[in-house]
Amino acid sequence: MALLPNLRRMMIIYRGNWKWIALSQIFVLLSAFFMLLIPVQIATLINLGVITGNISVIVDSALTMLFFAILAGAFAMANLYVAALVGEGTAHYLRTIVYEKIQTFSFGNLDTYPVGEMLVRLTNDIYQINMAANYATRYMLYAPFMILIALVFVYIGSPSLVWIFLLVIIITAVLFGVISLVLQKQYQERQRTLDAENNVLQEDFAGVRVIKSFVMQDYENKRFEEKNENFRLASLSPLRTMSLQLPSIFLILGLSNALVIWYGGMQVIAGVIEVGEIVAFTQYFFFILAQLWILSYVLPQIIAAEASGGRLAELIDTVPTVLNAPDAEALIPGEIKGRVEFENVSFSYDGPGGKEAVKNISFTAEPGTTVAFLGPTGSGKSTLINLIPRFYDTTEGRITIDGHDIKKIPQDKLRTIVDIALQESVLFSGTIHENIAFADQDMTYEQVREASLAADADGFVSAIPGDYKSRVARKGTNFSGGQRQRLSIARAIAPHPKILILDDSTSAVDVATESRIQAAMSTLMKETTIFMVAQRISTVLTADTIILLDQGEIVDKGNHSELMGRSTLYREIFESQLGGIRKEDVS
Numbered sequence: 001m002a003l004l005p006n007l008r009r010m011m012i013i014y015r016g017n018w019k020w021i022a023l024s025q026i027f028v029l030l031s032a033f034f035m036l037l038i039p040v041q042i043a044t045l046i047n048l049g050v051i052t053g054n055i056s057v058i059v060d061s062a063l064t065m066l067f068f069a070i071l072a073g074a075f076a077m078a079n080l081y082v083a084a085l086v087g088e089g090t091a092h093y094l095r096t097i098v099y100e101k102i103q104t105f106s107f108g109n110l111d112t113y114p115v116g117e118m119l120v121r122l123t124n125d126i127y128q129i130n131m132a133a134n135y136a137t138r139y140m141l142y143a144p145f146m147i148l149i150a151l152v153f154v155y156i157g158s159p160s161l162v163w164i165f166l167l168v169i170i171i172t173a174v175l176f177g178v179i180s181l182v183l184q185k186q187y188q189e190r191q192r193t194l195d196a197e198n199n200v201l202q203e204d205f206a207g208v209r210v211i212k213s214f215v216m217q218d219y220e221n222k223r224f225e226e227k228n229e230n231f232r233l234a235s236l237s238p239l240r241t242m243s244l245q246l247p248s249i250f251l252i253l254g255l256s257n258a259l260v261i262w263y264g265g266m267q268v269i270a271g272v273i274e275v276g277e278i279v280a281f282t283q284y285f286f287f288i289l290a291q292l293w294i295l296s297y298v299l300p301q302i303i304a305a306e307a308s309g310g311r312l313a314e315l316i317d318t319v320p321t322v323l324n325a326p327d328a329e330a331l332i333p334g335e336i337k338g339r340v341e342f343e344n345v346s347f348s349y350d351g352p353g354g355k356e357a358v359k360n361i362s363f364t365a366e367p368g369t370t371v372a373f374l375g376p377t378g379s380g381k382s383t384l385i386n387l388i389p390r391f392y393d394t395t396e397g398r399i400t401i402d403g404h405d406i407k408k409i410p411q412d413k414l415r416t417i418v419d420i421a422l423q424e425s426v427l428f429s430g431t432i433h434e435n436i437a438f439a440d441q442d443m444t445y446e447q448v449r450e451a452s453l454a455a456d457a458d459g460f461v462s463a464i465p466g467d468y469k470s471r472v473a474r475k476g477t478n479f480s481g482g483q484r485q486r487l488s489i490a491r492a493i494a495p496h497p498k499i500l501i502l503d504d505s506t507s508a509v510d511v512a513t514e515s516r517i518q519a520a521m522s523t524l525m526k527e528t529t530i531f532m533v534a535q536r537i538s539t540v541l542t543a544d545t546i547i548l549l550d551q552g553e554i555v556d557k558g559n560h561s562e563l564m565g566r567s568t569l570y571r572e573i574f575e576s577q578l579g580g581i582r583k584e585d586v587s
C-alpha cells in the first residue's frame with residue numbers, strides 16, 4: 001500500500017514543486033554531510049592536536065570546524081527557504097484549483113457539500129497540507145541521511161563501535177516511532193473535535209438571528225461550550241505526549257554516552273581506537289538524536305495531514321453532476337425564439353430509481369408567453385423550473401428549447417438564453433450598477449436603468465445619494481427584502497434573456513408593486529418566455545397558462561378563467577387567498 005498517497009498527491013499536484021523538492025533534498029544531504037564532518041574534525045583536533053600538543057593542528061581544526069558549521073547552516077537555511085516555497089506554493093495552487101473546481105459544481109454537487117464544509121476544506125485543510133509539505137521537505141530525510149552518513153564515518157573511523165551506534169539508533173527509532181503513532185491518533189482526535197466545534201459555530205452564526213429571537217443563547221452557549229471543552233482536552237493530549245520526548249532524549253543521550261565511554265574507553269586502552277573517536281561518537285549521537293526528536297514531533301502532523309489531503313482530493317475528483325455533452329450543438333443564442341417543451345420529464349434528487357420530486361411532466365410554452373406554476377408547498381414548483389437552466393438534469397424525459405435538447409446545448413450558451421431570479425435574492429458587495437449589470441459589466445447606465453424601471457426598483461434607487469453608483473453591502477443587507485428582490489429581478493431581466501424564470505421572486509413585495517412590475521415587464525419583455533413560480537395567486541392571474549402542481553404531478557393547466565371553471569384545487573387556493581374579492585373583478 002502506498003505511503004500517505006493523498007499527501008504525496010497534494011505535494012506534487014503542482015508539477016513545478018518537483019524541482020524544488022529535489023533541490024531541497026540536495027540541501028538536506030549537504031547540510032547533514034557538513035554537520036557530521038564536525039565530529040570528524042573534533043577527533044582530529046583531539047588525537048593530533050590536544051594529545052600531541054600541536055597548536056597549529058588545533059587552530060586549523062577549529063577553523064575547519066567553523067567553516068563546516070557555516071556550510072551546514074547555510075544549506076539548512078536554503079532548505080528551510082525552499083521548504084517554505086514548496087508549502088506556500090502547494091497551498092496557493094490548491095486554493096486556486098479547489099476554488100475553480102467548486103465553481104464548476106452543479107446544484108447536485110452543492111447539495112452534497114454545505115458551504116461551511118467547503119470553507120473549512122479551502123482554509124484549514126489547505127493550511128494542514130501547507131505545514132505538512134513544509135515539514136516533510138525539511139525533515140523527512142534529514143535524520144535518515146544523518147544516520148547513513150554517520151554510519152559510514154563510524155565504520156571508517158572506529159568499526160568496533162558500529163554495534164553501539166546501531167543499537168542506540170534502533171532503540172531511539174522504536175521509542176519515537178511509538179510516540180509518533182500515539183501523537184498521530186491524538187492529532188486526529190484533535191482535528192475531529194475542531195471539526196465538531198466548527199460545525200456548531202457555522203450553524204450558530206448562520207442562525208444567530210433565530211437564536212436571539214427564540215432567546216436560546218444559553219442553550220447554544222452550552223452546546224458550544226461542550227464542543228469547546230472537548231477541543232481543549234483533545235489539544236492537551238498531544239502536548240502531554242510531547243512532554244515525554246525531551247526527557248527521553250536526555251535519558252537516551254546520557255545512557256548512550258555512558259555506554260560509548262565505557263566500551264570506547266576499553267577500546268582506547270586496548271589500542272583499537274583513539275580518544276578523539278569517542279568524543280566524535282558522542283557528537284554523532286547528539287546530532288542524530290536531535291533530528292529524530294524533531295522528526296517524532298513533525299511526523300504525526302505530517303501523517304495527520306493525510307486526512308486533509310483526502311478531503312481535498314475528494315473535492316478535486318468530484319465530477320459535476322451536470323456536464324456538457326461531447327456532441328454539444330453549436331447554437332447561436334441570438335437566434336433562439338424561446339419555445340420550451342417538457343416531454344415526459346421526471347426528476348429525483350436521489351438519482352434514477354429514487355423518490356421523484358416531479359413526475360411525468362409534459363407541456364409547451366410558446367415564445368413570448370407567460371407560464372405560471374402554482375401548487376401547495378413542496379409540490380415541485382422550484383424543482384421543475386430548476387431543470388430549465390440545467391441546475392439539475394432530468395432523470396427521465398427531455399426538455400427542448402426551439403426543438404434543441406437542452407442537454408445538447410453548452411451550459412454557458414444555455415445560461416445566456418435562460419436567466420433566473422431565485423427565490424432567495426442574493427446580492428454581491430459592489431455598486432447597484434455592478435449588481436444589475438452582473439451578466440455583462442459593459443452594460444450602459446441606460447440599459448441598467450431600463451431593467452431597474454421594469455423591476456420597479458428605480459424609485460428607491462434614485463432616492464439614494466449616488467443612485468446606481470451607491471454601494472450594496474455584503475449580501476445586500478443595506479436593502480429591505482422587497483428591495484433586494486426587485487434588484488434581483490432587474491439583474492435577471494437586464495440582459496434581455498429569451499427565457500426568464502422568476503422563482504417566487506416577488507414574494508416580499510406588496511401586491512400593488514407586483515402588478516406594476518408585471519405590467520412593465522409585459523412591455524419590456526414582450527418576446528421573452530416567462531416562467532413564474534408563485535405562492536400567491538394574485539401573481540399568476542394574468543399568466544397565459546397556469547400549471548397546477550400537486551405532489552410533483554400536473555393536476556391541471558389552463559388560464560385563470562378556465563381553471564376557475566373546472567379545477568376544485570385552483571378554486572380552493574383562490575378562495576383561501578382572494579376569497580373576499582368578487583370573481584368578476586379578476587376574470
Ligand SMILES: Nc1ncnc2c1ncn2[C@@H]1O[C@H](COP(=O)(O)OP(=O)(O)OP(=O)(O)O)[C@@H](O)[C@H]1O
Pocket residue numbers: 111349357375376377378379380381382383384535
Ligand atoms: N436539494 C434538494 N435535495 C433533496 N430534496 C429536495 C431538494 N430540494 C427540494 N427537495 C424536495 O423536493 C420536493 C419538491 O420541492 P420544491 O422545492 O420543488 O417544492 P416547491 O413546490 O417549490 O415548494 P415551496 O413552494 O415550498 O418552495 C420536496 O419534497 C422537497 O423536500
